[in-house]
Amino acid sequence: MAIRGRSRLSDVVSKHEAAILTDxxxxxxxxxxxxDRIGEAELRTECARFLTLxxxxxxxxxxxxxxxxxxxxxxxxxxxxxxxxxxxxxxxSETAAFVLSLKRPLFDRLRGEIGGDxxxxxxxxxxxxxxxxxxxxxxxxxxxxxxDEIILRQQQDMLELxxxxxxxxxxxxxxPLIGTLDxxxxxxxxxxxxxxxxxxxxxxxxxDITGVPTVDTLVAQHLLKTxxxxxxxxxDCIISGIRPQIAQTIVHxxxxxxxxxxxxxxxxxxxxxxxxxxxxxxRATKA
Amino acid sequence: MPDDETLPVRSSNDIVVVxxxxxxxxxxIGFNLVEQTKIVTAASELARNTIDHGGGGSAxxxxxxxGGRAGLRLTFExxxxxxxxxxxxxxxxxxxxxxxGLGLSGARRLSNEFEIQSRPGEGTRVTITRWx
Ligand SMILES: Nc1ncnc2c1ncn2[C@@H]1O[C@H](COP(=O)(O)OP(=O)(O)OP(=O)(O)O)[C@@H](O)[C@H]1O
Ligand SMILES: [Mg+2]
Numbered sequence: 356m357a358i359r360g361r362s363r364l365s366d367v368v369s370k371h372e373a374a375i376l377t378d379x380x381x382x383x384x385x386x387x388x389x390x391d392r393i394g395e396a397e398l399r400t401e402c403a404r405f406l407t408l409x410x411x412x413x414x415x416x417x418x419x420x421x422x423x424x425x426x427x428x429x430x431x432x433x434x435x436x437x438x439x440x441x442x443x444x445x446x447x448s449e450t451a452a453f454v455l456s457l458k459r460p461l462f463d464r465l466r467g468e469i470g471g472d473x474x475x476x477x478x479x480x481x482x483x484x485x486x487x488x489x490x491x492x493x494x495x496x497x498x499x500x501x502x503d504e505i506i507l508r509q510q511q512d513m514l515e516l517x518x519x520x521x522x523x524x525x526x527x528x529x530x531p532l533i534g535t536l537d538x539x540x541x542x543x544x545x546x547x548x549x550x551x552x553x554x555x556x557x558x559x560x561x562x563d564i565t566g567v568p569t570v571d572t573l574v575a576q577h578l579l580k581t582x583x584x585x586x587x588x589x590x591d592c593i594i595s596g597i598r599p600q601i602a603q604t605i606v607h608x609x610x611x612x613x614x615x616x617x618x619x620x621x622x623x624x625x626x627x628x629x630x631x632x633x634x635x636x637x638r639a640t641k642a
Numbered sequence: 643m644p645d646d647e648t649l650p651v652r653s654s655n656d657i658v659v660v661x662x663x664x665x666x667x668x669x670x671i672g673f674n675l676v677e678q679t680k681i682v683t684a685a686s687e688l689a690r691n692t693i694d695h696g697g698g699g700s701a702x703x704x705x706x707x708x709g710g711r712a713g714l715r716l717t718f719e720x721x722x723x724x725x726x727x728x729x730x731x732x733x734x735x736x737x738x739x740x741x742x743g744l745g746l747s748g749a750r751r752l753s754n755e756f757e758i759q760s761r762p763g764e765g766t767r768v769t770i771t772r773w774x
Binding site: 535568569570571572573575576599600601603604607608609610 | 658661665675676678679680682683686687690734741742744745747748751752
């Protein structure tokens with residue numbers, strides 16, 4: 356395809372800007388019920404701004420390479436739009452429809468202007484399709500990226516939520532672990548616990564692994580590192596919730612937990628912790 | 643559940659899936675809790691090695707019925723760098739990746755049968771079997 360220095364499209368857009376804008380907005384309101392989620396006024400502003408930028412970009416870049424500098428403002432606008440639509444729950448195709456729905460209004464005007472010259476019309480329609488498809492693809496990619504970021508953030512929120520450090524007694528903390536201890540989560544666990552040890556001045560931390568289904572070398576290594584770091588902060592750790600099948604498996608793996616105090620249940624660990632801190636609990640005797 | 647299936651081992655999420663499916667198979671075969679835990683833990687080690695050292699691969703799970711005997715065979719395979727010295731890799735505490743160096747030898751101790759084939763530059767295949 357020959358690359359021409361100047362596109363007829365930009366002239367057509369300039370000449371019929373107002374009419375194209377009206378058609379385009381009508382097209383979108385019918386197709387995606389965009390007005391349900393963003394106001395018609397907001398949509399009108401976005402569309403008008405896009406048309407202005409499109410005109411400028413077409414005029415200064417004959418190659419229609421949408422990744423070039425001439426298109427940077429257009430890309431910026433589409434980026435903003437994709438992000439806000441991803442947040443509002445639009446699907447990728449609904450987001451791409453913003454650009455794609457401009458095709459028909461543009462084709463209509465091109466036909467009106469150069470309909471007499473079939474070759475020229477085919478050429479212009481082809482060029483226009485290329486540009487709009489590339490821009491639509493760009494919105495889809497950005498939409499995807501935004502969704503991924505949103506999901507990642509939600510996952511991180513969950514990580515923090517699911518590893519609460521609780522204070523059981525003066526200077527005794529407990530960390531009940533539940534689920535799979537993959538690396539990302541263990542990192543959060545470790546940091547939370549160390550942080551709380553500093554904040555509370557706790558001298559004992561009980562790490563309860565009753566809710567951890569598999570203790571393999573990676574989990575063991577994370578536990579040992581946490582224990583070592585806590586010790587540096589002046590707190591001893593007790594690991595509780597080591598069920599018989601886990602104990603046997605750990606021994607076969609060859610993991611050395613002998614440097615750590617371990618207990619079968621959280622209750623057992625708590626009793627030891629109380630003794631160590633000098634506290635006692637007894638039933639109050641009635642006089 | 644099929645008697646013979648192959649799962650991808652490419653991401654840490656795949657390790658979780660492998661553990662879950664191995665656990666389900668072990669229950670189906672009638673392994674007790676200790677036996678289940680042993681084979682699941684061995685699978686976890688080998689799956690992680692497949693990713694961390696082998697660059698990803700696959701896990702084949704076969705339920706065996708051999709006469710009166712039932713068992714579970716797991717084969718982990720990758721096309722990674724291979725292990726130049728298998729004997730050394732099986733030494734407790736030997737690691738090239740900052741681990742505890744207990745995964746491979748531990749998996750062997752947790753299984754009834756253990757077989758490893760590896761060639762530098764071609765990849766690694768580890769097969770373990772646990773009988774009921
Ligand atoms: N699939 C593999 N491909 C290449 N090298 C491997 C493979 N599996 C194991 N190795 C080598 O064998 C060494 C020992 O493995 P092993 O699982 O015992 O320890 P690790 O993975 O380093 O630590 P961890 O105790 O956390 O498992 C590894 O450090 C690695 O060099
Ligand atoms: Mg390992």
